[in-house]
Amino acid sequence: MRVALFLTCVNDTLYPDTGRAVVDLLTRLGVEVDFPMGQTCCGQAHYNTGYRHEAEPLARRFAEVFGEYEAIVTPSGSCGAMVRELYPRMGERARAEGRGDTLARTLAPVVPKTYELTEFLVDVLGVTDVGAYYPHTVTYHPTCHGLRGLGLGDRPRRLLRAVGGLELRELPGAEECCGFGGTFALKNSDVSAAMGADKVRNAESTGAEVLCAADNSCLMHIGGTMGRLRTGMRPVHIAEILASTEARPRAGTEAGPAGTGAIAGAGSRANGTEEPKA
Amino acid sequence: MSGTFIGMPAFPKAAHEAVNNATLRGNLRHATHTIRAKRAKAVAEVSDWAELREAGKRIKDHTLRHLDRYLVQLEESVTAAGGVVHWAADAEEANRIVTDLVRATGESEVVKVKSMATQEIGLNEALEAAGIRAYETDLAELIVQLGKDRPSHILVPAIHRNRGEIRDVFVREMGAWGRAAPEGLTDTPAELAEAARLHLREKFLRAKVGVSGANFMVAETGTLVVVESEGNGRMCLTLPETLISVVGIEKVVPAWRDLEVFLQTLPRSSTAERMNPYTSMWTGTTDGDGPRTFHLVLLDNGRTDTLADEVGRQALRCIRCSACLNVCPVYERAGGHAYGSVYPGPIGAILSPQLRGTASEIDASLPYASSLCGACYDVCPVAIDIPEVLVHLRERIAQGGRATRNGDTVVLRPAKGHAAERAAMRAARWAFDRPGALRAGQRLASGTRRFHPRTLPGPGRAWSGTRELPAVPAESFRAWWQRTRGGKDVTE
Structure with missing residues (x-):
């Protein structure tokens, strides 16, 4: 199967370790992964802020770059939902505006073959035990677009439960939004910060070392809040947990900003340079 | 909409105050989490909830598509049953009609059933200006009215108040409006309810004119429906000689049997009850039973303009259950007043900028008052995709475009204050391409x-x-x- 990694612009720029984790994980499961260099951004931030017309060229680029692959895998619930839920809607809107169905037809082929990572693992590869080992206590936050947009359901939790050494703790109020919401975090920063602080307090109450999610943009907000509130927890993307093995353990501190917790600390900047250990 | 909201600051500014008010945060958190959990339980009991939701959506969409036909049918049915139908294009016209109708009775006071439509048009203020006193009889509306406060929730307008605050309002204000609060009133719910009951009783028995809204109007039969919990509505709808109902045109349903769907979904979604305690239905007038005169004021006030927008029109499906408010993490922290409208929360964020337009600072800020988490869409009993409409309205504000105002197509210019953002978005698109x-x-x-x-x-x-x-x-x-x-x- 020709599988393309759609990493997303945020991960490419700020969280390359998540991308390396996806490559490691899928390679370990016998999937050959390609990273088409023409990929950039799905246009989600433009679309959701009210700039649909600016998002259109980016959606067309996405369809062009990824069209030839059999499956497109992304470690982001919200960017996955952008392609699956909102690309068809963009096509519909263009049609309704009398611009014909060119956009709809261009975007249609990539929509059904775009998978969020945990969906791809469980539904396409049919695995829940990916052979991972991660000896830490973890609590899982289902991010909104993965939960309500894509309907990921219990897939991430099933994957986490099968990880060796991992103790999964239930997060109180798990399904409540963390308050990131893209430009919402800036436009309504007071409410966003209050939501983030409540999410962090709930996460802390579990006593877990790690807060895991399937979206680094939400983790950037939650982790940034954790750092400011000086909690001992660290945010980790689910790909990094699933990529970790006994032979090649991963610290998985990347989603944490400078100053997050005891483990990340000042060292988190250096983690960005970490090479996969052979 | 209500004059009390004119000049509201933009949402983020208003929310800033609320977020830092610990008492308010506590009141809202407690109340919304309680209703949220109860609703989830009440809905989970119904095995065909998804089908009911879909049916409700389709009935509303069908009705909206043929609204012209059903409204004329309704007018005919109501008239045939002895009622008088009035058409009001906007708030001013509706207020004028109601004021004239009350004046014609020679009365100077009215009792009111809780009604969003009359709040939307600022009827109480208009009546007051004409020397007519309107008494709210719903317990929470009474609290808001006595406290010279503003409603902050569709279903429980005094949700921002706790028991102690309510007791203080009763003790301080009831005497000026009628029967004073009993001596030594405490803040136990039973005593507070009894104080309200005694205060309201004399008003019910004295009133000659009742004013209401309606949850549904049946085109086929001309029947109006009010669902409520306290029984105050039943009093107002049956005791006065004259009944005046102000109802938004989108509240019509084609047939009696359509109520089957909504009378299941509305109570479970709003109060988390299997069935609401009081369902009052009336068809015109009946000799020797209830009001002798019945007036129905059909209110547009921006609804036809909203109907013209193919993405935004789904907001008109709303049955005012307020489930979206109770699950909204933004509403929970910002409170209802920050939305600057009688319609707060997620539904308000898509309804107000459509009914009122996006010209004011508050209306232009409402579509951004959401993290697009989608919890509102999940619980909506008529499947309004609120995030979709929010994004659609953001587009109207940031990029401008066609909209309908007062029946005319207008091309809106991009709202002020978005120039830097627009440039940044364009630059980002350039780089990402x-x-x-x-x-x-x-x-x-x-x-x-x-x-x-x-x-x-x-x-x-x-x-x-x-x-x-x-x-x-x-x-x-x-x-x-x-x-x-x-x-x-x-x-x-």
């Missing part, structure tokens, strides 16, 4: 990362005021992939 430019930007960011500040000045403080900045890695993924050929060249 050129992988080379993206790569150059990433290199620059990585190369200078040791000099990146830990906090940002100016508008960047909106992020770094409460959160650490993400650290830029030494190398982007794309650079690593190219250097190592997808990790194949790493041999250490």
Whole structure:
């Protein structure tokens, strides 16, 4: 199967370790992964802020770059939902505006073959035990677009439960939004910060070392809040947990900003340079 | 809409106050979480909830598509049953009609059933200006009215008040409006309810004119329906000689049997009850039973304009259950007043900018008052995709475009204050459409990362005021992939 990694612009720029984790994980499961260099951004931030017309060229680029692959895998619930839920809607809107169905037809082929990572693992590869080992206590936050947009359901939790050494703790109020919401975090920063602080307090109450999610943009907000509130927890993307093995353990501190917790600390900047250990 | 909301600051500013008010946060958190959990339980009991939701959506969409036909049918049915139908294009016209009708009775006071439509048009204020006193008889509306307060929730308008605050309002204000609060009133719910009951009783028995809204109007039979919990509605709808109902035109349903769907979904979604305690239905007038005169004022007030927008029109399906408010994390923290409208929460954020237009500061800020988490859409009993409409309205504000105002198509200019954002979005699109430019930007960011500040000045403080900045890695993924050929060249 020709599988393309759609990493997303945020991960490419700020969280390359998540991308390396996806490559490691899928390679370990016998999937050959390609990273088409023409990929950039799905246009989600433009679309959701009210700039649909600016998002259109980016959606067309996405369809062009990824069209030839059999499956497109992304470690982001919200960017996955952008392609699956909102690309068809963009096509519909263009049609309704009398611009014909060119956009709809261009975007249609990539929509059904775009998978969020945990969906791809469980539904396409049919695995829940990916052979991972991660000896830490973890609590899982289902991010909104993965939960309500894509309907990921219990897939991430099933994957986490099968990880060796991992103790999964239930997060109180798990399904409540963390308050990131893209430009919402800036436009309504007071409410966003209050939501983030409540999410962090709930996460802390579990006593877990790690807060895991399937979206680094939400983790950037939650982790940034954790750092400011000086909690001992660290945010980790689910790909990094699933990529970790006994032979090649991963610290998985990347989603944490400078100053997050005891483990990340000042060292988190250096983690960005970490090479996969052979 | 109500004059009390004119001049509201933009949502973020109003929310800032609420977020930092610990009492309010506590009241709202307790109330919304309680109703939220109860609703989830009440809905889970119904095995065909998804089908009921779909049926409700379809009935409403069908009715809206043929609204002209059903409204004329309704007028005929109501008239045939002895009622008088009036058409009001906007709030001013509706207020004038109601004021004239009350004046014609020679009365100077009316009792009111809880009604969103009359709040929307600011009827109480209009009647007061004409020397007519309107008494709210719903317990929570009474609390709001006595406290000279504003409603902050569709179903429980005094949700921002706790028991102690309510007791203080009763003790302080009841005497000026009628029967004073009993001596030594405490803040136990039973005593507070009894005080309200005694205060209201004399008003019910004295009133000659009742004013209501309606949850549904049946075109086929001319029947109006009010669902409520306290019985005050039943009093107002049956005791007075004259009944005046002000109802939004979108509240019509084609047939009696359509009620089957909504009388199941509305109570479970709003109060989390299997069935609401009082369902009052009346068809015109009946000799020797209830009001002898019945007037129905059909209210447009921006609804036809909203209907003209093919994405936004789904907001007109709303049956005012307020389930979306109770699950909304933004409403829970910002409170209802921040929305600057009698319709707060997610539904208000899509309804107000459509009914009122997006010209004012508050209306232009409402579509952004959401993290687009989608919890509102999940619980909506008529499947209004609120996030979809929010994004659609953001587009109208940021980019301008066609809209309908007072029946005419207008081309709106982009709202003020979005110039920098628009430029940034355009620049980002330019860079993202050129992988080379993206790569150059990433290199620059990585190369200078040791000099990146830990906090940002100016508008960047909106992020770094409460959160650490993400650290830029030494190398982007794309650079690593190219250097190592997808990790194949790493041999250490």
